[in-house]
Amino acid sequence: MKKFFDNIFRYKSNKKINGYMVAGSIITGLIILMVIVGLFYMPYDPTKMDSSCKLQGISLKHIMGTDNMGRDVFSRVMYGSRVTLLIAIGTVTMGVVIGSIIGAFTGYYGGMLDEVLMRIIDALFAFPSILLALVFVSLFGTGTYQVIISLGIAFVPSFARIVRSEVLRCRNMDYIESARLQGVPDLRIIFVHIIPNTKDTMIPSILIGFNNAVLAEAGLSYLGIGSQPPYASLGKMLSDAQSYMFTTPSYVLSIGMTIVLMILGFAFLGEGLGKDKRG
Amino acid sequence: MADIILDVSDLNIEFHDHDKPETVVFDFDLTLEKGEIVGIVGESGSGKSMSALAIAGLLKRHALTKTGRIMFDGHDLLTCDRDTLRSYQGDEIAIIFQEPMTSLNPVKKIGWQVEECLRIHHKDMSKQERKEKAVNMLDSVGIHEPEKVYNMYPHELSGGMRQRVMIAAAMIADPQILIADEPTTALDVTVQEQIVELLRKLNREKQTSIIFISHDLSLVSRLCQRVLVMNKGYVVETGKTEDVFKRPREEYTKRLIAAIPKIDI
Amino acid sequence: MEDQVLSVKKLNVFYKNRDGKFIKKQTRKQVLFDISFDLKEGEVLGIAGESGCGKSTLVKTIVGINKDYDGEIIQKYPDPQMVFQDPYGSLNPAKTVGWLLKEPLRVDKNRKWTEEEMNERAKTILDSVELPENMMERYPSQLSGGQRQRVCIAVALMRNPKILICDEPVSALDVTIQAQIMNLLRNLHDKLNISIIFISHDLRVVYQISDNVMIMKNGRIQEYGETKELYRHPKAEYTKQLLKAAGIRGSI
Numbered sequence: 001m002k003k004f005f006d007n008i009f010r011y012k013s014n015k016k017i018n019g020y021m022v023a024g025s026i027i028t029g030l031i032i033l034m035v036i037v038g039l040f041y042m043p044y045d046p047t048k049m050d051s052s053c054k055l056q057g058i059s060l061k062h063i064m065g066t067d068n069m070g071r072d073v074f075s076r077v078m079y080g081s082r083v084t085l086l087i088a089i090g091t092v093t094m095g096v097v098i099g100s101i102i103g104a105f106t107g108y109y110g111g112m113l114d115e116v117l118m119r120i121i122d123a124l125f126a127f128p129s130i131l132l133a134l135v136f137v138s139l140f141g142t143g144t145y146q147v148i149i150s151l152g153i154a155f156v157p158s159f160a161r162i163v164r165s166e167v168l169r170c171r172n173m174d175y176i177e178s179a180r181l182q183g184v185p186d187l188r189i190i191f192v193h194i195i196p197n198t199k200d201t202m203i204p205s206i207l208i209g210f211n212n213a214v215l216a217e218a219g220l221s222y223l224g225i226g227s228q229p230p231y232a233s234l235g236k237m238l239s240d241a242q243s244y245m246f247t248t249p250s251y252v253l254s255i256g257m258t259i260v261l262m263i264l265g266f267a268f269l270g271e272g273l274g275k276d277k278r279g
Numbered sequence: 280m281a282d283i284i285l286d287v288s289d290l291n292i293e294f295h296d297h298d299k300p301e302t303v304v305f306d307f308d309l310t311l312e313k314g315e316i317v318g319i320v321g322e323s324g325s326g327k328s329m330s331a332l333a334i335a336g337l338l339k340r341h342a343l344t345k346t347g348r349i350m351f352d353g354h355d356l357l358t359c360d361r362d363t364l365r366s367y368q369g370d371e372i373a374i375i376f377q378e379p380m381t382s383l384n385p386v387k388k389i390g391w392q393v394e395e396c397l398r399i400h401h402k403d404m405s406k407q408e409r410k411e412k413a414v415n416m417l418d419s420v421g422i423h424e425p426e427k428v429y430n431m432y433p434h435e436l437s438g439g440m441r442q443r444v445m446i447a448a449a450m451i452a453d454p455q456i457l458i459a460d461e462p463t464t465a466l467d468v469t470v471q472e473q474i475v476e477l478l479r480k481l482n483r484e485k486q487t488s489i490i491f492i493s494h495d496l497s498l499v500s501r502l503c504q505r506v507l508v509m510n511k512g513y514v515v516e517t518g519k520t521e522d523v524f525k526r527p528r529e530e531y532t533k534r535l536i537a538a539i540p541k542i543d544i
Numbered sequence: 545m546e547d548q549v550l551s552v553k554k555l556n557v558f559y560k561n562r563d564g565k566f567i568k569k570q571t572r573k574q575v576l577f578d579i580s581f582d583l584k585e586g587e588v589l590g591i592a593g594e595s596g597c598g599k600s601t602l603v604k605t606i607v608g609i610n611k612d613y614d615g616e617i618i619q620k621y622p623d624p625q626m627v628f629q630d631p632y633g634s635l636n637p638a639k640t641v642g643w644l645l646k647e648p649l650r651v652d653k654n655r656k657w658t659e660e661e662m663n664e665r666a667k668t669i670l671d672s673v674e675l676p677e678n679m680m681e682r683y684p685s686q687l688s689g690g691q692r693q694r695v696c697i698a699v700a701l702m703r704n705p706k707i708l709i710c711d712e713p714v715s716a717l718d719v720t721i722q723a724q725i726m727n728l729l730r731n732l733h734d735k736l737n738i739s740i741i742f743i744s745h746d747l748r749v750v751y752q753i754s755d756n757v758m759i760m761k762n763g764r765i766q767e768y769g770e771t772k773e774l775y776r777h778p779k780a781e782y783t784k785q786l787l788k789a790a791g792i793r794g795s796i
Binding site: 173174175176177178179180181182183184185188193196197199 | 607609623624625626628629630633634635636637638639647648651652653696699700703
């Protein structure tokens with residue numbers, strides 16, 4: 001058990017405590033804990049309106065106050081974090097899976113396939129991913145799953161690039177050559193021999209990807225095309241809350257802080273993992 | 280007794296990168312006479328390159344402690360100030376490395392790189408003098424058409440040629456000591472032989488003392504007058520090359536010699 | 545002849561060059577010229593030469609990595625195995641030694657291996673390259689250069705090949721480790737009656753193990769013959785040069 005923790009929370013090179021890793025794990029752990037608890041228990045129904053207590057500040061009864069319709073903000077944050085996390089995980093998973101497949105094939109086989117697919121990827125790269133997602137949202141319509149698909153596609157190019165360059169690096173290594181000599185089929189070489197070697201680069205990129213997904217989703221919701229009320233994500237809630245920024249600052253601040261913490265947690269984890277690799 | 284130009288005594292080098300300090304060179308002693316070629320042999324991790332870098336003053340100042348003395352020209356190179364050290368580096372003590380592919384700056388012309396040392400240490404030289412000297416030097420390390428090579432870039436040259444350029448750059452200021460750290464390891468055998476021949480010639484003509492570091496015993500035995508055998512940071516045996524190779528006293532030296540493939544023809 | 549495991553006849557090999565800055569033009573460059581030799585069962589053939597002489601290209605063509613050639617390559621047994629020069633690049637860093645050892649068996653088309661059989665085989669082979677069983681759980685990064693090269697040899701031997709090709713297997717190792725690996729190769733050769741093609745730039749190392757030696761330069765065979773005879777009475781000028789440079793004719 002101790003060894004397990006040492007492996008994660010200490011630098012491999014000099015055995016010092018990896019502060020980024022510890023902070024990242026604590027913050028991300030708290031967020032995930034909040035989401036999991038939210039699955040079974042919430043202090044209030046997040047959609048239940050109560051006109052008697054609108055826009056209240058922080059109190060023992062409502063630890064993050066209430067919103068303009070008298071809903072409990074903490075319960076809504078619990079729910080909204082779930083939606084946001086779902087979108088982030090879905091988006092990144094989609095980006096990584098499709099990106100890895102494209103990157104792996106183009107990197108491994110090269111030639112015409114590489115030229116064609118990479119030019120398409122380049123074209124996609126030319127647009128900012130949020131703009132790209134907007135285009136796809138207008139194609140697929142709004143809603144949580146549509147947002148996942150749109151953002152997922154927008155995330156494919158960057159992951160495809162990363163995987164491709166890693167595959168290119170590994171492709172000509174002697175160990176791949178020797179696997180070929182043993183008669184290992186191409187697909188097995190790509191996914192069993194090469195892909196595991198990309199993890200040092202991929203894990204930090206995936207964590208950064210989470211951040212970008214959270215931000216992109218918040219951006220989309222802010223523009224009013226993310227997940228739809230009453231099942232709001234954090235971004236949607238933030239855009240609702242900004243009109244009350246001066247009357248009830250606790251409302252907008254508590255939602256904003258949740259987003260910040262979520263991103264900070266992933267960023268720390270990514271930094272910690274990257275640091276360890278560099279030693 | 281010829282003049283002793285370099286006297287290293289009790290040199291210890293210690294790393295502090297990890298929690299526990301790690302000593303990589305223990306009690307290294309070496310005296311170098313003028314015009315002498317001394318070989319340092321050992322396997323990877325024996326501390327041979329570390330000692331050489333320390334003598335050249337190229338070890339980083341942080342993360343390391345060095346104790347002992349490296350006496351050159353009346354100064355202790357370990358304790359003297361930076362400027363004194365800088366004034367010797369390149370001018371009096373020069374070093375060439377193993378990898379000719381990465382030791383030259385790929386975006387600078389050969390001539391520029393060969394002259395670099397003059398530009399720093401002999402500021403009074405005119406551009407024309409510098410060029411003349413560089414071309415002469417390129418010629419004397421056996422490069423054909425030195426004028427042409429002067430204006431070429433490193434990637435246009437083969438490995439052997441680059442190593443010659445490196446030697447030219449190191450020798451241009453007529454240093455008293457040349458440290459050669461595995462200068463032929465990355466080269467083909469026939470080219471290796473040419474480089475060794477070149478070092479021998481420079482040693483003979485200019486009376487440059489050479490510290491030749493290599494893992495190749497047969498090469499060292501052909502080039503060096505004296506040899507130090509290193510293992511795990513210790514100098515295990517030292518003496519005249521012939522004595523050490525013909526009548527090794529230490530177990531480790533015997534093992535090293537036994538590891539050379541024997542040819543019974 | 546019956547006991548030839550490999551026979552190469554009039555082999556010419558080409559490399560594709562991609563020239564031109566914007567529009568890639570393909571040109572074909574010949575790198576090997578008229579290579580012919582036979583490898584008998586249990587023979588060790590040494591190939592020596594300097595970098596760029598085509599010795600690596602030759603074996604890459606034999607094992608099928610280079611496909612652009614004409615001439616004949618007749619192999620009596622399928623899939624020859626290869627041991628590479630750089631022990632740090634020839635083992636997949638993401639896998640354990642045990643996994644790497646079993647991989648050739650997992651993809652074996654001729655028979656299906658059960659997990660126990662694979663383990664059994666891996667242990668036998670590890671033993672024959674003089675490595676302890678507990679190596680199985682280690683990762684390549686935890687091994688020394690010599691140990692890695694032993695693992696590479698073990699992986700190559702897993703499916704009992706008849707031909708083992710060693711491309712500069714000891715060039716990246718320290719001399720004392722070199723001697724150990726050479727000993728190991730010799731022992732394996734005697735025990736398994738395997739044919740070996742041994743490539744090296746080091747004429748001393750080649751001498752130790754080879755029955756026959758081929759000296760190559762610029763894609764052509766300069767001299768080819770029985771080892772002792774060739775070292776004693778080199779005919780080609782280039783062979784003499786090489787021997788002199790290696791310090792074989794002259795000092796120790």
